[in-house]
Amino acid sequence: MPDPTRRSEHSRQAVLQATRELISELGYAKVSIEGIAARAGVGKQTIYRWWRSKGAVVFDSFLALSEGADGMALPDTGDIEADLKAVMRATAAEFTDPAFEAPIRALNLEIAGDPELAALYREKLAGPVDEAKKERLRSAQRAGQFAEDADLDLALELLYAPLYQRWLLRTAPITEEYADALVDHLLKAFRP
Template sequence: MLRGVSSPRKPNPARRSERSRQAVLDAARRLVSELGYDKVSIEAIAARAGVGKQTIYRWWPSKGAVIFDSILALSADGESIRLPDTGDLEADLKTVMRATVAEFADPAFEAPVRALTLQVVGDPGLAALYREKLSGPVDEAKKERLRSAQRAGQLAADADLDLVLEVLYAPLYQRWQLRSGALTPEYADRLVEITLRAFAPCA
């Protein structure tokens, strides 16, 4: 090799693959927001992302799986899911619920999630994927925070934690799905306060 002359740097396949994967996820999320779930196709996602259709099928088995992962990537940071635990259950839940309300009120998040939610209702395979990769791990993280509150005497020791989560979140999901009211920080706070009163430890 001649001194002072370096050989061309070889492309990194892993880096190129990750760029392609992110391009696919971004394309899927944007298309479902623009067109709605039914009008989005694998071909359209591939064209928008600048990749071949087979590249998508190498990573995902279906359109639903691509769109699901594109939405999951909005909030995924590669770390395990944990809720804040400052020792003050009410403050911690209000932080989480305010963040949830803000997310559902954000058009960039709301449109693709609404489209995906409709598909989950009618697609058992997609519903199973949703439970495995998102709702299951998130619910377990929430319940771990509630168990900590039970140990601290801030929540009834015999409270059914699945029911606690339903009381806390179901009104929010209904308001969002039916567009029946504003999603505000004040609304999030009221849901926390009502839930904690319902499951307060016995005096």
Template sequence: MPKPPDPARRSERSRKAVLDAALTLLGETGYTGLTIEAVAARAGVGKQTIYRWWRGRGEIVLDALADQLGAAGPQALPNTGDLDADLRAVVRATVAELADPKLSEITRALTVESLTSENFADQVRDRILRPQLDTIKERLCGHVRADVDLDQAVELFVGPMYHRWMLRTGPLTDEYADGIVDLALAALRPAPNPR
């Protein structure tokens, strides 16, 4: 009978401390060194407090990231009218995130956890990834060949990116980002001369 704790009584102080400690440790030691014990010690918090509010290392990182993103305001989704330029901006930003050691470490952690726990993968997908993908998806809507699935279209942008990041098969630069957009749009653009 592990009754759920009362969120109203939750100590905001501890919550912040844990999230901060997690990010710090992630930067210092990588995901491997991000143990519950280390987080508790670093945060000056009892282990039980962590187990009371989170289900594992992954959820802590997830919360830490959500906290950061939330603070930065809702994801910017530019719409200048120029589709090509807008996508270029978004993809460049994403590639830059993957190239940034700090954010990269977070992404790495979430990916590992996602591969470990199906349930966790769902959380990441829905809370972090989906909004990001939907930004592109909505913007793409109406500018794409009628016969392609929109989800698949979006994956044409992000898939190659993550693949390169994960396997380190090449550099993650602005030029690379532009190349992705060019290719993807070439694939998706309605036939130029449908006769």
């Protein structure tokens, strides 16, 4: 007898893959639930049974890109500068990778207009990722490499907001050198 959970997982993965492909090929505005269903080989009702909106499908398609990663912990080699530069370079690479960029842009459009999706994003992705980042900064504080009295939420905003703004507005290229410069300036401000 066939296992319905296996079939469901196969359909779920097909929908998520189809969503990413269509966003990359057509752009977010032209992607529809009907198009996703057709590409994935499932009925529209299957999609609506699992997701409440196109934005929710886009969110899960983006979240699925992170599945299978080794948790959310940041590297901790004992050298906060090297670790932050590795993370910021990886972030810069993600933001410039077409496989990530189109879904990230689409997700940002949806989050901007959907408070419920924004809350889900904070709960499932942004919150846990930020907590992992703050844990790495706490480790640097304990090692005397980062100011003990630093506001860690503010430190993360100072580190990531310029990169995000440059990406969002396409004002300049996002390079490894730029990622490194952001880390250098953050550490200049927050060294003990």
